[in-house]
Amino acid sequence: MNPASAQALASHRFGLSQISLASVGADPRAWVMGQLQRPALLDTRDLPDSTSVTETTRRLRQMPEPDGEVRQRLREGNQQALRLRWQHQIETPTPVYERWVMFWANHFTVAATKGATLGMVWPFENEAIRPHATGRFATLLRAATVHPGMLLYLDNAQSIGPQSRQGQRRGRGLNENLARELLELHTVGVRAGYTQTDVRELARLLTGWTVGNEQRPAPGFVAALHEPGVKQVMGRSYGEGPQALDEVLTDLARHPATAEHLAHKLVQHFVADEPPAALTKAVARRYQDTDGDLLQVADALFGHEQAWALHPPGKVRRPEELMLSAHRLLQMPMGRPERALADLTAMGQAVGRAPSPQGWPDRQDDWLGPDALLKRVEWAMSMGRGAGNLADARQLADLAWGPALSTDTRQQIARAESGAQALTLLLASPEFQRR
Numbered sequence: 001m002n003p004a005s006a007q008a009l010a011s012h013r014f015g016l017s018q019i020s021l022a023s024v025g026a027d028p029r030a031w032v033m034g035q036l037q038r039p040a041l042l043d044t045r046d047l048p049d050s051t052s053v054t055e056t057t058r059r060l061r062q063m064p065e066p067d068g069e070v071r072q073r074l075r076e077g078n079q080q081a082l083r084l085r086w087q088h089q090i091e092t093p094t095p096v097y098e099r100w101v102m103f104w105a106n107h108f109t110v111a112a113t114k115g116a117t118l119g120m121v122w123p124f125e126n127e128a129i130r131p132h133a134t135g136r137f138a139t140l141l142r143a144a145t146v147h148p149g150m151l152l153y154l155d156n157a158q159s160i161g162p163q164s165r166q167g168q169r170r171g172r173g174l175n176e177n178l179a180r181e182l183l184e185l186h187t188v189g190v191r192a193g194y195t196q197t198d199v200r201e202l203a204r205l206l207t208g209w210t211v212g213n214e215q216r217p218a219p220g221f222v223a224a225l226h227e228p229g230v231k232q233v234m235g236r237s238y239g240e241g242p243q244a245l246d247e248v249l250t251d252l253a254r255h256p257a258t259a260e261h262l263a264h265k266l267v268q269h270f271v272a273d274e275p276p277a278a279l280t281k282a283v284a285r286r287y288q289d290t291d292g293d294l295l296q297v298a299d300a301l302f303g304h305e306q307a308w309a310l311h312p313p314g315k316v317r318r319p320e321e322l323m324l325s326a327h328r329l330l331q332m333p334m335g336r337p338e339r340a341l342a343d344l345t346a347m348g349q350a351v352g353r354a355p356s357p358q359g360w361p362d363r364q365d366d367w368l369g370p371d372a373l374l375k376r377v378e379w380a381m382s383m384g385r386g387a388g389n390l391a392d393a394r395q396l397a398d399l400a401w402g403p404a405l406s407t408d409t410r411q412q413i414a415r416a417e418s419g420a421q422a423l424t425l426l427l428a429s430p431e432f433q434r435r
Contacts, residue, residue: 001308003028008404009308013315013435014270016095017325020399032302035094036134036295042088044126048077050148053119054211054219061115074119078112078352079337081122086334090327097133100298102320103269105129107262108144108186109153109359112352116152121352124149137262137292138253141186145178145249148211148219154178154357161207161227174227179203181357187252188234189261198234205231205244221245259287265362266301272311273363279306314434316364319347321435322376326383326427329400330390343382347375380427388420397426405431 007021010028018024024031053074060070089098110117110124128147132140144150151157159175160167167173179202184190208226211219221242231238236251238244252258263284267275279301286300287293301307317325323340327333334340344351348367354360361367394413397405409429416422426432 001310002403004402005404006308008401010096011400012325012431014096014302015099016089016321017328017400017432018095019329019331019396021402022399029303029308032096033299035096036100036298038094039097039134040088040092040094042085042126042130044081044084044130047081047084047126048119048123050120050123050127050219051212053077053123054148057116057119071118077119078122081126082337082341082352083334085122085125086324086327086337086340089324090332090334095328099270099321101125101130101133103266104133104140106354106359107265108140108150109354109357110147110149111153111354111357113354114153116157117149120149120152134295134298135293136253137258137287137294137297138250140294141253142246142249144186145182146209146219146245150178151209151211151219154181156206157210159203159207159210160225161204163228164207164226165224167225167227174200174203174207176200176203177357179206182206182252185357187261188255188257192234192255192257192261194234197232201231202233202248204229205233205238205248208242209245253292254288256284256288259284259292262297263287266297267307269362270301270315271307272315274311276306276309276311279304313364313430316367317433317435318360318367319344319349319376319379320351322347322379322427322433325432326387329396330387332387332390343379347379348372376433377428380424383427384420384422384424388418388423391423393419393422393426397431401431 003026004021006028007024010024010032011018011021014032056070056073060074063070089095092098105125108129110121112118112121124147128143128149129140132143148157154177155175156178158172159178160170160172162168162173176199180199182202183192183194183199188194204227208221208223210222210225223241226240228240230240231244233248234255236248238248260280263280264275266283267280271279282304283297283300287297290296323344341351349360393416397410397413409425409431412425412429413422416425
């Protein structure tokens, strides 16, 4: 592969599109890995945190009638966080790191699809995912599992051990949602051979981990809610008490099936819908050899020759990636997020509101239905009309793709009747729609 093609893959496949391939430099792999080793961090100091959101949400639940002011405060906090996040991703010199964070935030999905999590999506990403995205997977796993956003989204905050002190008094019982997704989605995967009994035993172990209340504002472990006794999960025994959580998460993180599950998802997201077997095995092996060191896992992924090979027709960009890449190429500030959110929802990605705990899908069949294609073209036309004078699309295409731009796309842009049409054609082109 020639150097310009490798630069284009680094820019568009692994990043969020550089305005010029020259910014990638002579060593694209070093450009990619350097961002993970020295990321430009998002400043979250002025954003709502999970404690303030939990208190606001609790007030909302306690009101006999819906309170518009409280809901508006949650909405404004979401918009503030999303606007800051998007602007950071548009301006950041380390877009590969942002893609890495987006992958893990989607892997551990929390969605604002229920009242308890209306304001939790971005505090969850900022507190559980970003600080641990390049550490050990076991640490990231624990941070995600016990964060109030996850405890509320997957209902563990309402799960009570039937034989616990509170369970015997209140007549309430287990909720298995977090236990099920912890096994199926977050760690070993559906093919690992666990049973419904394992799910139930893990749910028993997870009882007691809950969010705060008026008497105890901080989230954590409440012994009065915890199911007593030994639990058996996937052939291992765990005692009662808070330490069992760390023990089971460590074992799940080290399970060979977890290495395989994560490797498959990483390669499918960053490289190809049908992950190359050699690359998937290499990533899984590095995960096991380094006890889940995510920087080492990234090195195995981005350092493998198959990650830099062409896998026609290429990965389809999710709508949010399209929008961020377009703004980066045009050096165009985001502004208020309402219009962008409407456009993304029309294209099938209501950001912050993933349809299930599985998160946003990763295969082209999930994104390229007839209506979705039409919405993508309409978005490209709208961007072309609004931003056609911000840049010369012909020059931009040459700078941002170089020889990786197909002759057909180059000719179509060259024949455009206006700057707006030229930009529309670029944004609707296979080179931009795929990575």
